[in-house]
Amino acid sequence: MLGPYFEDVLVQLGINVILALSLYFPLSAGQLSLGQGGFMAIGAYASSWLTAAQGWPWPAAFALGTAAAAGVGALVGLPALRVRGIYLVLMTMAFGEIVRVFFLNFEPTGAAQGFRGMPFVTTLPLVAALALVVAVLAARTASSRVGRAFAAIKRDELAAEVIGIDVTRAKLVSFSVGAAVAGLAGALWAHYVQFIEPEEFGFHRSVMPFTFVVVGGLETYWGALVGAAALTLLPEWLRFLKEWRLALYGVAMLVVMVVRPQGLVDHRLVEAVRRLVPRPLKEGAR
Amino acid sequence: MLAQQLVNGVMLGAVYALIAIGYTLIFGVLGMLHLAHGEVFMIGAFVGLVVATHLSGNVMLALAAAMLATGLLGLLIERVAFRPLRGAHHLAPLATTIGAGIALQETARWYFGPEQQGFPATITLTLWEVGPLRVSSVQVFILAAALALMAAVHLFLARTRAGRAVRATAEDPAVAGLLGVNVEAVILITFFVASTLAGAAGVLVGLAYNSVHPFIGVQMGIKGLVVMLLGGLGNVPGAMLGGVVLGVLEVLGVAYLASSYRDAFAFGAVMVILLWRPEGLLGLRVQRRD
Numbered sequence: 001m002l003g004p005y006f007e008d009v010l011v012q013l014g015i016n017v018i019l020a021l022s023l024y025f026p027l028s029a030g031q032l033s034l035g036q037g038g039f040m041a042i043g044a045y046a047s048s049w050l051t052a053a054q055g056w057p058w059p060a061a062f063a064l065g066t067a068a069a070a071g072v073g074a075l076v077g078l079p080a081l082r083v084r085g086i087y088l089v090l091m092t093m094a095f096g097e098i099v100r101v102f103f104l105n106f107e108p109t110g111a112a113q114g115f116r117g118m119p120f121v122t123t124l125p126l127v128a129a130l131a132l133v134v135a136v137l138a139a140r141t142a143s144s145r146v147g148r149a150f151a152a153i154k155r156d157e158l159a160a161e162v163i164g165i166d167v168t169r170a171k172l173v174s175f176s177v178g179a180a181v182a183g184l185a186g187a188l189w190a191h192y193v194q195f196i197e198p199e200e201f202g203f204h205r206s207v208m209p210f211t212f213v214v215v216g217g218l219e220t221y222w223g224a225l226v227g228a229a230a231l232t233l234l235p236e237w238l239r240f241l242k243e244w245r246l247a248l249y250g251v252a253m254l255v256v257m258v259v260r261p262q263g264l265v266d267h268r269l270v271e272a273v274r275r276l277v278p279r280p281l282k283e284g285a286r
Numbered sequence: 287m288l289a290q291q292l293v294n295g296v297m298l299g300a301v302y303a304l305i306a307i308g309y310t311l312i313f314g315v316l317g318m319l320h321l322a323h324g325e326v327f328m329i330g331a332f333v334g335l336v337v338a339t340h341l342s343g344n345v346m347l348a349l350a351a352a353m354l355a356t357g358l359l360g361l362l363i364e365r366v367a368f369r370p371l372r373g374a375h376h377l378a379p380l381a382t383t384i385g386a387g388i389a390l391q392e393t394a395r396w397y398f399g400p401e402q403q404g405f406p407a408t409i410t411l412t413l414w415e416v417g418p419l420r421v422s423s424v425q426v427f428i429l430a431a432a433l434a435l436m437a438a439v440h441l442f443l444a445r446t447r448a449g450r451a452v453r454a455t456a457e458d459p460a461v462a463g464l465l466g467v468n469v470e471a472v473i474l475i476t477f478f479v480a481s482t483l484a485g486a487a488g489v490l491v492g493l494a495y496n497s498v499h500p501f502i503g504v505q506m507g508i509k510g511l512v513v514m515l516l517g518g519l520g521n522v523p524g525a526m527l528g529g530v531v532l533g534v535l536e537v538l539g540v541a542y543l544a545s546s547y548r549d550a551f552a553f554g555a556v557m558v559i560l561l562w563r564p565e566g567l568l569g570l571r572v573q574r575r576d
Contacts, residue, residue: 083560086376102550246392249388253384258370
């Protein structure tokens with residue numbers, strides 16, 4: 001059917017889409033996290049330990065890994081609600097580094113040597129299905145009461161509170177859902193490459209979803225999707241430039257921000273596309 | 287033993303402080319985080335290495351060349367990653383500076399290769415025993431250079447016209463502009479000064495650890511952010527104090543607890559401080575513009 005190369009690229013694309021959406025959830029309520037790598041590590045390590053060392057079936061291990069990330073997300077999110085803006089960015093950055101250092105020293109999962117032994121689970125259909133589930137969740141949330149509450153908080157937290165939104169709960173939910181989705185991305189990644197080590201979940205990994213969302217656009221979930229797709233596929237197309245691949249990636253990010261600060265996709269673009277397509281394809285009748 | 291650790295900690299902390307002062311100056315004036323600052327530091331280390339290896343063994347010359355080069359690099363980064371974003375969302379410069387940082391890392395990796403490079407020994411190594419303490423000539427040079435640079439920054443900010451303009455702009459850019467301060471010039475001066483300090487720190491770290499590689503800026507950059515936070519965002523004396531606090535904390539943690547958790551101390555401290563005293567250790571006026 002597909003060549004192994006294309007399949008590999010598509011699996012990475014799916015995981016990156018999930019990772020990008022993991023940042024979209026907290027961001028839709030005005031919270032930026034640069035610690036998604038930490039949640040991804042928790043999902044990856046928890047699920048891998050369950051399948052490799054405990055012999056659990058993968059669906060249960062994935063579910064528990066995702067739940068573990070969500071739980072830690074709630075624990076971090078609770079105090080993090082007190083800080084906002086750049087302080088929250090710094091706090092989540094610190095959290096991501098703490099998780100990395102923790103797994104670097106945690107013997108049961110191999111510490112610095114990394115961890116292996118998990119089965120190969122992450123096939124292209126599975127990634128595609130889960131990416132679709134998360135994308136639909138994002139789309140349904142955006143047009144729901146909860147999503148509108150998130151948007152109100154993002155615009156003006158005080159005003160949102162005044163009109164009766166439970167800001168604390170909404171922020172906690174958005175943060176934990178984001179953490180859970182990052183954990184899911186981690187579980188998928190671990191059961192794809194079948195070897196994980198703490199260093200791959202460092203600051204660099206946390207920056208990835210941020211670049212996806214910023215380049216794609218902060219305003220809608222379409223931004224996260226387009227950003228993840230563009231930045232996953234761009235390096236593949238630019239592969240002929242070999243050594244300059246990553247540098248160009250950085251420059252492309254810079255250029256997009258300068259030329260189009262709201263990112264590639266904004267509300268206007270989404271509306272324009274909707275008008276072109278007579279029947280909305282993604283959203284069913286509600 | 288304790289005194290020895292304190293000396294090592296202060297030495298390390300002085301270097302952290304140099305990086306953090308740069309962050310905090312830029313944050314104070316623009317209210318934005320400069321996430322390529324760690325890469326400016328890395329470029330400074332490499333410029334120092336090239337000058338010391340190929341041009342002259344004089345460490346002062348290497349230091350001066352690194353500072354000049356990174357100062358100019360800072361101006362370039364301001365031009366491409368900050369100036370086009372005036373008035374944009376406060377998260378936008380995070381993206382442009384991360385992009386610029388990746389570009390700088392990759393350029394260094396392409397030019398110098400990904401592996402560690404030995405930093406030439408430009409200072410004759412002498413060990414002095416002062417009571418129970420053992421201090422090397424390299425350590426003394428690092429500490430002296432860092433202190434001299436911090437004193438220079440302090441005098442610049444406190445005593446010169448340009449320094450006063452920087453402080454006024456940090457206080458309120460709009461009012462400073464109305465009062466005749468050339469805010470654009472102040473921003474350029476701030477970037478130049480901040481970047482020269484990072485470049486100097488790069489050379490000092492190269493001297494301290496004898497090795498440089500294209501990715502040293504990542505960890506150092508994050509440590510610098512931690513220190514800035516300890517001191518309070520936009521607070522220059524706070525950054526100096528924060529550097530020493532973090533340096534001592536790390537060295538003591540390694541000596542008396544577990545060395546492998548070294549980096550966790552710093553970041554654990556950040557989370558505690560953010561929750562307990564978000565305005566930083568010194569608790570002076572904080573810039574909040576988000």
